[in-house]
Amino acid sequence: MFPTFKMLFFVMFSSTLVACASHNQKNETVSETPTLTGTWQVEDIDQGGVIDNAMVTIEFLEDGRISGSTGCNRFSGSLKTEDATFVVSKTITTRRACVPAIAKQEQRFLSALNEAAYFKVEADTWLVIFDASHQPRLKLIETTLSTQLHKDPIDKAASQANTFQCEQIGEVNFRFVGPETIKVSIDNQQTILNRQQSASGAKYTAENMTFWNKGNKAQLSLNGLAYPCVKSLPRKPR
Known part of the structure; x- marks a missing residue:
């Protein structure tokens, strides 16, 4: 009777080890869901x-x-x-x-x-x-x-943030985020604008916003109201 009990204990112990190993293997194969941002x-x-x-x-x-x-x-x-x-x-x-x-x-x-x-x-x-x-x-x-x-021909300076001062609005920043797309930031509020055809300069639009730029001058339109802008010059090191 003792050998039978010993054999039963061995089978139960082995089953526990297999279950634990399977559980650990399962946990190792589960990957976290990527966060989309x-x-x-x-x-x-x-x-x-x-x-x-x-x-x-x-x-x-x-x-x-x-x-x-x-x-x-x-x-x-x-x-x-x-x-x-x-x-x-x-x-x-x-x-x-x-x-x-x-x-x-x-x-x-x-x-x-x-x-x-x-x-x-x-x-x-x-x-x-x-x-x-x-x-x-x-x-x-x-x-x-x-x-x-796509190896878009945007120069290094253009791919960096550009800052403009717009009348009644204040500081406006924009950055290229795609070949024909910019992200405009105003008071930590960001809007994606897509490029549209323009007779002169570069024009980008969203639902209630238009940003037109040529050289150091720009114009920001919000809800039908236009605000002239001037590019901020980089600060000279002291």
């Missing part, structure tokens, strides 16, 4: 590419929301990303008229965004968003990496 540029929609001169972006905000550009209109919405899920809701867009090709791409983008189910980050570079049937719908790259990828 910053502004990302869409490089592919439904594996069909994107129109080059219509920059589509998604910006991940800290309050569980997203915003960005469809290539024609601005959009925003709520986002849930627990355990690599990617569920967008309450999406709203502006209603600017688009040329037919851009309008068609906008609908493809919004459909892919609203049908998204989960995401993966591939090669530490690409953000790939899938739907519930495991089809890749959107492929994005962070805007800083996108600039390097």
Whole structure:
């Protein structure tokens, strides 16, 4: 009887070791869900590419929301990303008229965004968003990496922050975040603007903001009101 009890104890002890080893191995293989931050540029929609001169972006905000550009209109919405899920809701867009090709791409983008189910980050570079049937719908790259990828001819000075003093507004900073995109900061409030055609200088627009710049002069328009701006000269070292 004693050998039987000894054998039973050995089997139970071995089973416990196997269970612990399996549990530890499982914990080692579980990876943390990447945190999505910053502004990302869409490089592919439904594996069909994107129109080059219509920059589509998604910006991940800290309050569980997203915003960005469809290539024609601005959009925003709520986002849930627990355990690599990617569920967008309450999406709203502006209603600017688009040329037919851009309008068609906008609908493809919004459909892919609203049908998204989960995401993966591939090669530490690409953000790939899938739907519930495991089809890749959107492929994005962070805007800083996108600039390097496309080798955009933005000089080193332009890629750094530029500061302007605007009448009645005060200090306004802007920085390039993509080939055709700038981020304007006013009192710690940041807005992404996309470049538009302009007869002279460089013009960037968002829903309620326009920033025009030529040399050391600029003009900031907010909600239809225009404010002239002058570039701040760098301080000379003493």
